[in-house]
Amino acid sequence: MGGERVNTQAKGSPDTAPADAWEPRIVAFFCNWCTYTAADLAGVSRMRHAPNVRIIRVMCSGRVDPQFILDAFAKGADGVLIGGCHIGDCHYVEGNYKTIRRVQMLRRVLHDMGIEDDRFRLEWISASEGEKVKLVINDMVTRIRALGPLGLPQHVRDWDAELESLEHAVTADAKEVGTHVG
Amino acid sequence: MPASKEVNPPMREQSSNGTPRVGVYVCHCGTNIAGIVDVHAVAEYAAGLPGVIVSREYKYMCSDPGQELIQQDIRDHRLERIVVASCSPLLHEHTFRHATAEGGLNPYYFQMVNIRENVSWVNEDPRAATQKAKDLVRAAVARVAFHKALERKQVPIHPDVLVVGGGIAGIHAALTLANAGKKVYLVEREPTIGGHMAMFDKTFPTLDCAACILTPKMSAVKTHRNITLWTYSEVTQVDGYVGNYTVKVKRKPRYIDESLCVGCLACIEACTFKTARFPDEFNQGLSKRKPVYIPFPQATPQVVLFDPESCLQLKSGKCKQSCAEACDRKAVNFRQTAEFEEIAVGTIILATGFQTFDASRLPYYGYGIYPNVYTALEVERLINASGPTGGEVTLRDGRKPKTVGIIHCVGSRDEKTNRWCSRVCCMYSLKLAHLVKEHTDATIYNFYIDMRTPGKGYEEFYDKLLKEGVHFIRGRVAEVTDWARTPDEEGRLMVRVEDTLVGTVRRIPLDMVVLAVGLEPRADSQDVRRLFNISCSTEGFFLERHPKLAPVSTFTDGIFIAGACQGPRDIPDAVAQAGAAAAEAMALIDVGHVELEPNTAYIVEEECSGCKSCVPLCPYTAITFNEDKKKASINEAVCKGCGTCVAACPSGSIRQNLFEDEEIFSEIQGLLAPEPTRV
Numbered sequence: 001m002g003g004e005r006v007n008t009q010a011k012g013s014p015d016t017a018p019a020d021a022w023e024p025r026i027v028a029f030f031c032n033w034c035t036y037t038a039a040d041l042a043g044v045s046r047m048r049h050a051p052n053v054r055i056i057r058v059m060c061s062g063r064v065d066p067q068f069i070l071d072a073f074a075k076g077a078d079g080v081l082i083g084g085c086h087i088g089d090c091h092y093v094e095g096n097y098k099t100i101r102r103v104q105m106l107r108r109v110l111h112d113m114g115i116e117d118d119r120f121r122l123e124w125i126s127a128s129e130g131e132k133v134k135l136v137i138n139d140m141v142t143r144i145r146a147l148g149p150l151g152l153p154q155h156v157r158d159w160d161a162e163l164e165s166l167e168h169a170v171t172a173d174a175k176e177v178g179t180h181v182g
Numbered sequence: 183m184p185a186s187k188e189v190n191p192p193m194r195e196q197s198s199n200g201t202p203r204v205g206v207y208v209c210h211c212g213t214n215i216a217g218i219v220d221v222h223a224v225a226e227y228a229a230g231l232p233g234v235i236v237s238r239e240y241k242y243m244c245s246d247p248g249q250e251l252i253q254q255d256i257r258d259h260r261l262e263r264i265v266v267a268s269c270s271p272l273l274h275e276h277t278f279r280h281a282t283a284e285g286g287l288n289p290y291y292f293q294m295v296n297i298r299e300n301v302s303w304v305n306e307d308p309r310a311a312t313q314k315a316k317d318l319v320r321a322a323v324a325r326v327a328f329h330k331a332l333e334r335k336q337v338p339i340h341p342d343v344l345v346v347g348g349g350i351a352g353i354h355a356a357l358t359l360a361n362a363g364k365k366v367y368l369v370e371r372e373p374t375i376g377g378h379m380a381m382f383d384k385t386f387p388t389l390d391c392a393a394c395i396l397t398p399k400m401s402a403v404k405t406h407r408n409i410t411l412w413t414y415s416e417v418t419q420v421d422g423y424v425g426n427y428t429v430k431v432k433r434k435p436r437y438i439d440e441s442l443c444v445g446c447l448a449c450i451e452a453c454t455f456k457t458a459r460f461p462d463e464f465n466q467g468l469s470k471r472k473p474v475y476i477p478f479p480q481a482t483p484q485v486v487l488f489d490p491e492s493c494l495q496l497k498s499g500k501c502k503q504s505c506a507e508a509c510d511r512k513a514v515n516f517r518q519t520a521e522f523e524e525i526a527v528g529t530i531i532l533a534t535g536f537q538t539f540d541a542s543r544l545p546y547y548g549y550g551i552y553p554n555v556y557t558a559l560e561v562e563r564l565i566n567a568s569g570p571t572g573g574e575v576t577l578r579d580g581r582k583p584k585t586v587g588i589i590h591c592v593g594s595r596d597e598k599t600n601r602w603c604s605r606v607c608c609m610y611s612l613k614l615a616h617l618v619k620e621h622t623d624a625t626i627y628n629f630y631i632d633m634r635t636p637g638k639g640y641e642e643f644y645d646k647l648l649k650e651g652v653h654f655i656r657g658r659v660a661e662v663t664d665w666a667r668t669p670d671e672e673g674r675l676m677v678r679v680e681d682t683l684v685g686t687v688r689r690i691p692l693d694m695v696v697l698a699v700g701l702e703p704r705a706d707s708q709d710v711r712r713l714f715n716i717s718c719s720t721e722g723f724f725l726e727r728h729p730k731l732a733p734v735s736t737f738t739d740g741i742f743i744a745g746a747c748q749g750p751r752d753i754p755d756a757v758a759q760a761g762a763a764a765a766e767a768m769a770l771i772d773v774g775h776v777e778l779e780p781n782t783a784y785i786v787e788e789e790c791s792g793c794k795s796c797v798p799l800c801p802y803t804a805i806t807f808n809e810d811k812k813k814a815s816i817n818e819a820v821c822k823g824c825g826t827c828v829a830a831c832p833s834g835s836i837r838q839n840l841f842e843d844e845e846i847f848s849e850i851q852g853l854l855a856p857e858p859t860r861v
Contacts, residue, residue, distance in 0.1 A: 023310075025853075025854060027850060027853055027854070032272075033717075033737060034717070036272070037272065037717070037737065039299065039300060040270045040272055040296075040299045040300075042299075042304055043270070043298065043299025043300060043303035043304050044299060044303070046303055046304070047304060048304055048305065048306050049304050049305075050305075051301070051304075051305040051307060051310035051311055051313075051314050054314065054317055054318060054321070054853045055296070055300055056321075056846065056849050056850070056853070057271065058825065058841060058846070059781060059823055059824055059825055059841065060824035060825055060826060062824055062825065062826030062829060063824065063825030063826060063828060063829050063838065063841060064829060065828070065829040065843070065846075066829075067843075068846055068847070068850060071847060071850050071851075072850050072854065075850055075851055075854040075855075076854040077850075077854055088712065089712065091715060091737075091738075091824075092801055092822060092824035092826070093801035093802075094801050095801070095824045095826045098799065098826050098829075098830070102829070126717065126718075127717040127725060127737070128717065128718060128719045128720040128725060129720070134304075
């Protein structure tokens, strides 16, 4: 009964789903001057979009340490979005150039970790592009919904367990070797 | 005012695990937030978060009672951190930091959660929106524990002001400031100040002569001891920050020593070109000028200039230079080159104005195809007594028009060109209808979509025109052609238009068509905004900090905007805005100092490995390397707080106030804390 009620509520809004269904969780780092302002503009203009993105405000996209992105994935994010000023428009002259470089390198790392390209996105969105905030968020949510959950925390736990069992095996071996020697 | 609802009775003593005591405040914002987000559920949820001592919801947190609530709780419950979930921090962060400080805490022990612009205004599913609001509040509560007490740094404000653009807005701003005793640099790109207003004949709705009200202000600018006027000059470089800008201005060569020229115009008379044969920019090309010229009789400063594109001497070096001979002041100098001035100012006002829509972009209106299709600005010059025809409204062949049609909304309210309403065209079209009728006694048609006359005395002016017998046809003109069907129509312009009030398509023969061109951002507005590090709205007009509450401020502190560079506006609005911008600048100057956001980066020396990777990253060269200590060091006065060095430091020894690593990591952790249940 309860589930039905929630379903009826969600009807008509395509970006929502029943309460118990998986919903992509996206962490966004938006620069204060362009993209965060654009997100505000999207709000003031009432541009409805998918509710899956949680924004963290930083002064410049250049402040986004690659570790933040890895950490977000490791803590359970299904996607990470970085928003900065267009090239040439950076409030701090050239911060976004540094963002590009870091993002390029990080992409390789993420690729090696098996994290799909669509889960990590860098977009230049100027203060006047409220519409773009909406489009990017909706598009990203659609793509990640298609990919399904990333579930990196579980993977990390699995890897940890694997390592632990390996460790056990190694110490056990060592003991065995030790007895032999002894 | 309804009392705030306290979710969690403040019974808890100091949280035993040593985390600071947090107060959470969830704002309804009337129904703006509460209409979508279940604010009660959010406040209730927050009450259970670690460290939260008080959690409340309230109708309007930004109201006085809302702020008082925070202050009272800080005192009563010994709160150590404050979280307010309401609107965007860009709007009210300052308000709540202030409230936090008033309650006796350091203002930076505060974190704001945006659940209006980022949640209730963009999400429509209450359940998802409420979940998102909870996540964001959880992140803020996690983050705020790591906040540190910070102090705002004070820097002195340079009292001088730069005004860019010498139209009516720039002139008014400069005079207001100069009259208040501030030193002003007024930089104008054209050879004279006056802008578009100087081209007009009369102004609506009072029909004041534009020159009569403008030229006294222009002379006042020229003679004011507090104003340094640089015409024919452009800003080429802007460095620094609020209170301390360094600006480079390029003064283009006029080939005349400005200090010697008295504006006798003898050089123009003596020019090798006996007749004027180059299009006169000020008269919209409707008349000719010589290579040495003065834009218009009241040009300020009264100094001639040489056009390097047409002057024989400047182009070929083979002229007898009779102009130089004629000048008894020896002011002509063909070897003059561009000069650069460097000035220090504390604040900047941009009043760079607009450009009119290029009517040739709409070929179906025949501009540039049929000689008797004019733009409104051309007709302004025709009507003007000092214009190309001495105030006679005549066609290009010299005939007086008997029928004139004014087409409204050319390049305005049009999906194909510019979508916005240019605000002034209805009124100036009415004015031109009146003036052309007065000058020629012609039959006048106005083709309009909607008549927009909001303003003091504007609707009354429209009424007056209706009574004067000007025809008004409601409908967007389809095309202007010379396609005659009857001998009577031969040689005339045919306007085809649907008269939407009568419900028929009409063909109207006219002698003259006037296109009421709309207002656009200047072609180089994007370059200018980059130069001054401000933003543009989608259409390209300069973006104000807040459309209602900070209409002349920009996102860059100390830089203000006035006049039509911010959006189409008429003269009274431009003047009002210029006064507002001047007042905003003075408000900064008179305090004498500005407080900077303490978001600078700093180095923890013990942890610095001396790798130098941060040094070349800083766009402001705030980072230097101390060779003795083998450590990097950051000059806090120069750092602007972008944080890019912080992200790059391999040893993590660079930190950024307000954006410390642990603050952001805890925010990430907070956002993602509970793993979602899987299907």
